[in-house]
Every structure is written in C-alpha cells, then in structure tokens.
Ligand SMILES: Nc1ncnc2c1ncn2[C@@H]1O[C@H](COP(=O)(O)OP(=O)(O)O)[C@@H](O)[C@H]1O
C-alpha cells in the first residue's frame with residue numbers, strides 16, 4: 093500500500109520569501125515522524141501545506157491516495173476541489189501550538205461541534221464519543237468547563253480530543269507543548285505517546301527531543317526550508333551525520349548530541365538527556381494531573 | 388422653570404414617542420440586516436462585492452444624514468417614488484445604520500483570532516458554518532459596545548425626522564413652542580425623555596455585554 097502521506101518537491105513562498113525549497117518525505121501508515129529544526133525553518137508551514145491551511149507554490153502532496161495539490165507541467169498548481177479539501181481535512185487532525193479551542197464553548201461542545209456539523213453525527217452519539225475521548229485524555233470531569241477555566245495542559249488535551257473526534261487517519265502536531273508551562277508538557281506528551289502506541293499515524297513538529305527519541309520512528313531535520321537529514325529517530329538524534337543537525341541538537345540539548353565514549357546507542361541517548369523513556373516518564377510522573385485516569 | 392408647564396408638556400410630547408421608537412426600531416432592524424450583508428460582502432473574496440460594500444460605506448457615511456432624509460422625502464418623488472414621511476425617514480435612517488453598523492460588524496469579525504477559523508477549517512467545517520457558530524459569537528463581544536453607541540446615536544438622530552414632517556417627539560415639542568410660546572419647559576421635557584430612552588439602551592447593552600462575555 094502507498095504511504096499515507098507523500099510529499100514531493102514541496103515548495104512554498106510568501107511573496108519573495110521562499111520558505112520551503114523542495115521538501116520530500118513520506119509517512120507510512122502507523123508511523124510516527126518527528127520534524128525538528130530551528131525556529132523559522134519552515135516546520136509549521138510543512139504541516140499547514142498538508143491540510144491546505146497554506147497553499148503550496150510548488151510540488152505535490154498526497155494524503156491517503158488523494159491529491160491535495162500538484163504542480164502541473166507548466167508550473168501552475170492544481171488544488172483539490174473545495175469539497176475534496178474538506179474531506180481531506182476530515183482525514184487529517186491538527187493540533188496547534190496555541191490550542192485554538194473555541195473559547196465560547198465548553199470542552200464537550202468544542203469536541204462535538206465538528207462531528208455534528210461535518211459528519212452529521214447525532215447529538216447523543218457525538219456527546220457519548222466526546223465523553224469517551226475526554227476520559228481517554230484524563231479530562232472526563234472537565235466536560236462542562238470552558239477553555240479559560242482549564243490549564244494549558246488541559247486545553248491542549250481537549251484540543252487533541254477535538255481532533256480525534258473526527259476519527260482522522262493522520263494527526264499533525266505543531267509544537268503542541270511549547271505554549272504550556274514546562275511541568276504541564278508531560279501530560280500532553282503522555283497522551284500523544286499512547287496515541288502512537290495505539291497505531292495512530294502522526295507527524296509531530298517538536299522541540300521535545302526526549303519525546304522524539306522515545307516515540308518517533310523517524311526524524312526529519314529541517315533547516316532553511318530543506319530537509320537536511322532524515323532517518324531512524326535514534327540515528328538522527330544520537331549520531332547525526334550532518335554538521336547542521338549536530339549544531340542544532342547541540343544547541344537545544346545544551347550539550348553534545350553524540351556521546352564521547354562509544355556506549356550503546358541507548359546509553360548515549362540517555363546521557364545526552366533524550367534517551368527517552370526514563371526522562372520522559374520522570375517528567376510525566378512529576379505531574380499529579382498527568383495520568384489518563386485522573387478525576 | 389414653570390413646573391406646571393413641564394407637566395402639561397409631558398403628554399403632548401410623549402404622543403410622539405411612538406413614532407420616535409418605531410422609526411428607531413425599524414431602522415435598527417433593517418439597517419443591521421443590511422450591515423451584516425455589507426460586512427460579509429466586504430470580507431468575501433469576490434472583488435465586486437467588496438467594492439460595493441466599500442462604496443456603500445463611503446457614500447452613506449460621507450454625507451450628512453439630513454441629506455439622506457431630504458433625498459428620500461423630497462427628491463425621490465421627482466423620480467416617481469413617493470414615500471410617506473415615516474417611510475422616507477426609515478429609509479434614510481436604515482441606510483445610515485447599515486453603513487455605520489457594517490463597520491462595527493466587520494471590525495468585530497476581523498478582531499477574532501485567526502486561529503479560530505484555522506482550527507475550524509482544519510476540522511473540515513464549511514465557512515458558512517464556522518462563521519455562524521465560531522467566529523460571529525466571539526466577534527459579538529467586540530461588537531456590542533460600538534454597536535450600542537451607534538444605536539444610541541440613531542435614536543437621537545431620529546429627531547431629524549422633524550424636518551421631513553414626521554410627527555415625532557421633536558416636532559411635537561416645536562408645536563408647543565409655537566402654540567404656547569414656551570421654550571424652556573418643553574425643551575427640558577424632550578431632553579429628559581431622550582435621556583431616559585438612551586439610558587434604557589445603555590442598560591440593555593450592559594446586560595447583552597454580560598451575556599455574551601466569556602465564562603471564566
Ligand atoms: N503567513 C505568512 N506570511 C509570511 N511569512 C510567513 C507566513 N508564515 C510563515 N512565514 C515565514 O515562513 C518562515 C517559516 O515559518 P514557519 O513554518 O512558521 O517556521 P517554524 O515553524 O519552523 O518556526 C518564517 O520565516 C516565517 O516568517
């Protein structure tokens with residue numbers, strides 16, 4: 093079967109500013125792919141081109157066998173029809189850095205709005221499903237809370253539940269922990285990790301290197317609108333080949349990504365602070381609200 | 388000030404309150420419907436609609452309301468359209484309201500965080516749906532104060548209908564001038580009635596503002 097997401101030669105310019113300069117990658121079904129890279133390198137733009145929140149200026153994007161956009165022979169772009177775009181978006185859940193919950197609706201209504209209006213679900217079914225989803229992100233007791241009554245970590249978990257309510261085939265995460273207090277990031281990462289374990293296909297822009305090491309199958313490192321390096325998560329994170337990747341990891345981890353002594357990969361990872369499960373679960377464990385079954 | 392004259396003036400002037408209030412109410416309803424349409428045209432992707440909305444605002448905010456009333460009452464008959472004073476006034480006031488409230492509605496809509504429409508689009512909602520369910524309710528919070536401000540202005544401006552012979556409160560006040568040669572008292576009464584009416588609008592607007600504000 094084809095990859096769920098196929099991105100070929102993707103380019104995007106804002107005016108004269110070419111932000112993506114030919115990006116190629118695929119995401120297989122059930123795969124978790126992390127995108128890392130410096131701020132302004134084009135990570136968000138890649139995600140937004142996949143569900144056409146941004147209109148690419150070149151290349152081709154295909155999701156689940158549907159052409160989102162493609163460059164024709166004469167260099168012009170052809171985009172999916174409006175109705176197809178909506179169907180593609182139903183298949184692609186997106187979680188934003190700043191949550192973007194609907195502030196005038198309760199957590200429950202945030203989750204049910206799209207299933208009711210887009211998928212024509214009955215109110216009863218939508219509510220029942222929303223309650224299941226809230227339970228699964230540990231917020232069963234917050235169904236009637238408004239977004240502003242919730243912490244950042246809780247809001248982001250509601251946002252994840254909202255996206256999942258459409259039963260997407262693919263989930264896009266755009267630095268979903270960077271607008272919350274660091275001690276609340278763990279509860280979000282926990283939810284994402286479980287989602288990955290359940291087999292969700294995920295494309296995750298993140299600065300959480302431990303999460304990438306722990307959960308991602310593959311990592312793409314992007315800089316100035318090009319994928320500089322990609323490969324198995326552990327290879328890229330612990331033994332980056334490209335000097336730019338190395339410099340970036342050095343900067344975000346505040347120490348050398350590669351262990352000086354040659355221990356096993358896992359050992360090197362842990363030493364560098366992104367060996368995954370240990371650090372990750374520690375972070376989760378320190379948060380009283382993190383568990384999926386609190387409340 | 389002669390209080391007996393004040394009390395005598397009240398019922399005489401109050402007889403015009405019905406006309407004042409109904410001109411206000413009709414113009415507010417018709418004008419707001421027009422304003423909503425204009426705001427959506429202005430925000431649509433279609434250039435001709437945008438230009439129409441811009442032109443409308445430019446024209447009807449650019450000339451005095453009095454001229455709109457004169458046009459509707461004195462000029463339209465020459466073009467074969469004969470309106471009663473009351474209808475002519477409502478036409479003029481509605482155009483004025485549409486032009487001003489369109490701006491209020493548009494600013495309310497564009498003040499909503501663009502992340503809201505992006506989240507809606509990412510969920511596959513149609514624009515018509517998320518404008519109605521997501522954007523507009525949030526924009527409402529921003530719209531209420533300037534909207535009420537314009538409504539209060541409209542209520543006061545209905546006194547201009549005197550000049551196209553609508554028997555509203557200001558016209559009846561002038562009748563007292565000419566019949567009784569009393570000025571201070573009727574002017575005082577007229578002012579107090581307008582003040583009471585605008586106060587009611589203010590109270591309503593505070594209540595509406597509260598109702599649409601976010602629960603925290
Ligand atoms: N809507 C936009 N208009 C103009 N420039 C934009 C827009 N969105 C992003 N950019 C520019 O594109 C570049 C990449 O942005 P982005 O994809 O958000 O980077 P990242 O997510 O990696 O930090 C930045 O230089 C940014 O300023």
Ligand SMILES: [Mg+2]
Pocket residue numbers: 132135136137267
């Ligand atoms: Mg970004």
